[in-house]
Amino acid sequence: MxxxxxxxxxxxxxxxxxxxxxxxxxxxxxxxxxxxxxxxxxxxxxxxxxxxxxxxxxxxxxxxxxxxxxxxCEEHLARHPREAVLRVLLAEIASSTGDHERVRSEAKAIRRSKLDDESRARLLRVEGLAAADDGPAAAELFAAAARLFAAAGNAAGVASVGRARELVAVRRGDADAVARVLATEGARPKPDPVRLALALKRELRYEEALRVLRKAARSRRHDHALLFPVLHECAVLLRLTRQDEKARQVVEQLEELAATARDPAAARAAIALVSGDVQASWDERFDHRLRHVRQLVESRRIADAEHLLPELRPAPEADRETALWHLAAGELAQARYQETGRREFLAEAARRFRVTVRHTDSVSLHDVRQLALRLLGRVHARLGDAGQAGACWAEAHRIEEDIAGRQVTDDVRIRMLLAAPDEHDERVRAAGELVAERGPEAAAGVAAAIEAARGTSILGAVLPGRAGAVRDLPALADFGSAWRWLSRTTRDLPRSQVVWLLHATPERVYHAIAGRDLLLQFSVGARALELSDAVGGLLACCSGDVLPSAIESGDFEKALARIGDLIGVAEVVEVVPPHVERIAVVAGGVLSEIPLAGLLVPDTAERLGHRFALSDLPCLSARDPLRRRASRQRGDRTLRIRPPVPGLSRTKVPPRCTPLDDADATTDRLQEEVKTGRYHRIRVDAHGAHDPATPARSWLQLSPEGGQGRWYAEDLRAMDLGSCATLVLGACESGMARRRGRDERAGFVRAGLQAGASTVVAARWDAQGRAATKVLDRFERYVRYLPRDVALQRAQLDLCRETPALGHPAHWACWTLYGDPGLETAAGPLRRFARRIFDPVRNRDADAR
Missing domain, CATH: 1.25.40 (Serine Threonine Protein Phosphatase 5, Tetratricopeptide repeat)
Structure with a gap:
């Protein structure tokens, strides 16, 4: 104008x-x-x-x-109360800020007023946007608006109706409309940020949509009415990309804006949709109203949800609304089952979730589809159909992987996947729920579920000759088979030893502690994202350059304490029986990165590795084949490889040890000696490098310096270590490697086990030279008469006692024993007893040094 x-x-x-x-x-x-x-x-x-x-x-x-x-406008209306065009403008202003209730209110106030065709068309256009939840009604309003604009000869007005139609189509997830908006807005120098972000969101490209809206927020800070809906959608997208701390900060901004909003109650109700609070408000938009019902279900206000949900039932042809409505109805039926225990509600929930799945073929609804499949899997698990449950969970996780893959940065993709439970997480969760429901008879199912989570190919990936091996694990609710399996795999455990199985789902850490005639299981609340950040913070302290300052500042200790709190070390120590002295740990994912030996025993100055002799197993089912392998490899002959390594002190060669020192410490000489099959222990003292991108290309530096002297993890895998009971990798970061799925970490440790060793001792991070020498030398002494896990524990305790300056866990908790923790020596009980008695005398001079 x-x-x-x-x-x-x-x-x-x-x-x-x-x-x-x-x-x-x-x-x-x-x-x-x-x-x-x-x-x-x-x-x-x-x-x-x-x-x-x-x-x-x-x-x-x-x-x-x-x-x-x-x-x-309101000031002018006070002077010109009968000027209907001003009310049309009020409706357009309300529409520009997403206040569709105000649009409807103004339209109602001027419905009988005299308006020219153009003004009437403008009003109908914003009414159509406000009626977007009702597809037929919106289409009718847009059609009328287009006719009036055309009659007035307003081509721009007709085009504006077309854009409004397209916006509604994008909101409803129409693939063609989404593609058109992405093509047109993406080509403009100054695209409409709201339209573009909405189209990106419907393609599940959340991170790109977030970037568009953040830029829009910076340009709209001049007007809170424009800024609020943009920031609100930013908070939604931050939640979807699992950036919860940033979402919380945006919610705080929204709360500040709400305090000065024209309608503070409506603003707070909108904030509740992203903060998770349940409000008594009743927003007119379908999505918001339905989300309110789902929040009522989550907060167990079942009667309120049952009263409100029928009022929202959409027309059958509206796929998006139908899918969302049946999803909410399924969640309500699940809640009714949990409240009453009546299985007919489970059947009702399954029916509702299947309807949701049928209506969510389009990409824009795949986020709804994955949730429906996940919940349907949980219903199948409750109904005893483990096969269908697993299929639903696997498909749900596949969709979540696809959604994560649509994001831009690795950090966001990883965070989304950490927060997305896979089929193994769901099985562990379901097993825990069965224990809560059925009591101790279901407890073995938790141990079996954690074992299943270690991956179907774990045995073939670790043990040579077992390629394609599949563990015969019991079904989810087959409690009898679960108990028989657990008894079979733990029956020959020493009384002093238990197996500690851990598994982290996105929301909890599950524990199962199994021994002879013993099973303890429980879980603690811990978000996987928080746990991953805590472990990442610890590992960031462990590089050679950073470690001294991390020790001095206390950052290393704080990170250890945080991890101990998150995984529930206090609960573990409390339930482990007093007679237990040795623990074999089975842990996957981020839990496999934790140096458990260094964690504090709560309310003491004692470390977990001081109280228990710890070892790591790739999975519980690998324990017996590794033990049988170890029984064929027992002996005392040692091969020690020591190229010129700055920082590692020289110690005397122990009995029955063949040294390859300095220029003799080449990869060729190492392979020649290994081929003889004479050695029961092989120790390599060398610096190395960890390649996080390609673990098989991680290497140890032998002689000569440079590429010719590099010994790669893939070279180790190709060796025959069938006679080697223990492979000791006395090198910086020799135990570090990338995790492969839910299995044991790939790299030198796995390569050693695959090559035929029954045990590998390696460092999780850059081992300090003096501490490494003392720990490994003592280990070699103790292993002549003690089980390997106890020998390593004694060596670490000696370091703490004799060299207080190296007593901090950063210096010794890096050393981990992977594989069979039993005896290495073939000596019988009497000879081992004699060695135990004479060892301090024989090594008195060395101990004095």
Whole structure:
């Protein structure tokens, strides 16, 4: 619009009109507003007063200052209460900020007013946007608006109706509309951020949508009414990409804006949709109303949800609304089952979730589809159909992997996947729920579920000759078979030893502690994202350059303490029987990165590795084949490889040890000696490098310096270590490697086990030279008469006792024993007893040093 033509050059307001026009052209909102405020008294009571008011408001809205436009519109309406066009503008202002309830209110107020075709068309267009949840009604309103614009000869108006139709289609997930918006808005120098972000969101490209809206938020800080919906959607997208801390910060901004909002109650209700709070408000938009019902279900306000849900049932042809409605109905039926225990509610829930799946074929609804499949799997598990449950969970996780793959950065992808339970997480969760429901008879199912989570190919990937081996694990609810399996795999455990199985789901850490005639199981609440961040923080302290300062500042200790709290070390120590002295740990995922030996025993100065001799197993089912392998490899002959290594002190060669020192410590000599099959222990003291991108290309530096002396993990895997009971990798970061799925970490440790060793001793991080030498030398002494896990524990205790400066766990908790923890020596009980007695005498001089 432009200023009324009747204000000619002689009119007292002419100069102000020109000033307003110039301000509009340059986008100077304050100057434009001041000019019109000065014009109003000059035209009061004249025929052009209402036209000036309309022009004033229209220009403010065009310059995207809806709050100022609304305030001025209401002021003008006080002077011109019968000016219906001003009410049309109020409706358009409300529509620009997403206040569809205000649109409907203004439309109702002027429905019988006299409007020209163009004004009527503008009103119908925003009414159509407000009625987007009702597809047929919106289509009818848009059609009427387009006819009126066409009758008025307003081509731009007709085009605006087309854009409105397209926006509604994108909101409903129409694939063609999404593609058109992405093509058109993406090609514009200044795209419409709301339309573009919505289209990206419907393609599940959350991170890209977030970037668009963050940029829009920076440009809309001048107007809270525009900023609020943009920040609200940013919070939604941050939740979807699992950036919860950033989402919380945005919610705090929204709460500040809500305090000054025109309708604070409505603003707080909108905030509740992303903060998780359940409010008593009742937003008119379908998505918000349905989300409110689902929040009522989550908070166990079942009666309220049952009362409200039927009112929202959509027309059958509306796929998106139908899918969402049946999802909520399924969740309500599940809640009714949990409340009453009546299985007919489970059947009802399954039926609702299957309807949701049928209506969510399009990509834009895959986030809904994965949730329906996940919940359907849980219902099948409750109904005893483990096969169907697993299939649903696997398909749900596949969709979540696809959604994560649509994001831009690795950090966001990883966080989304950490927060997405896979079929193994769901099985462990379901097993825990069965224990809560059925009591101790179901406890063995938790141990079996954690074992299954270690991956179907774990045995073949670790043990040579077992390629394709599949463990015969019991079904989820087959408690009898679970107990028989657990008894079979733990029956020959020493009384002093237990197996500690751990598994982290996105929300909890599950523990099962199994021994002879013993099973303890429980879980603690811990978010996988928080646990991953805590472990990452610890590992960041462990590089050679950072470690000293991390020890001095206390960061290393704080990270250990945080991890101990998250995984529930206090609960573990409390339930482990007093007679237990040795623990074999089975842990996958991020839990396999934790140096458990260094964790504090709560309320003491004692470390977990001081109280228990710890070892690591790739899975519980690997324990027996590794034990049988170890029984064939027992002996005392040692091969020690020691190239020139700065920082490692020289110690005397132990009995029955063949040294390959300095120039003799080559890869060729190592392979020649290994081929003889004479050695029961092979120790390699060398510096190395860990390749996180390609674990098989991680290497140890033998002689000579440079590429010719590099010994790669893949070279180790190709060796025959069938006679080697223990492979000791006395090198920096020799135990570090990338995890492969839910299995044991790939790299030197796995390569050693695959090559035929029954046990590998390696460092999780950069081992300090003096501490490494003392620990490994003592280990070699103790292993002549003690089980390997106890020998390593004694060596670490000696370091702490004899060299207090190296007593911090950062210096010794890196050393981990992987594989069979039993005896290495073939010596019988009497010879081992004699060695135990004479060992301190024989090594007195070495101990004094």
């Amino acid at each position: 432009s200023a009324p033509r009747s204000i000619g050059p002689e009119h007292p307001a002419a100069a102000l009109v020109a000033r307003a026009g110039e301000a509009f052209t340059t986008g100077d909102v304050r100057e434009l507003d001041r000019a019109y405020q000065a014009i109003v008294p000059l035209v009061a009571g004249t025929a052009v007063a209402a036209a000036v008011a309309v022009d004033h408001v229209s220009r403010l809205l065009t310059l995207e200052h809806p709050t100022r436009a609304r305030n001025r």
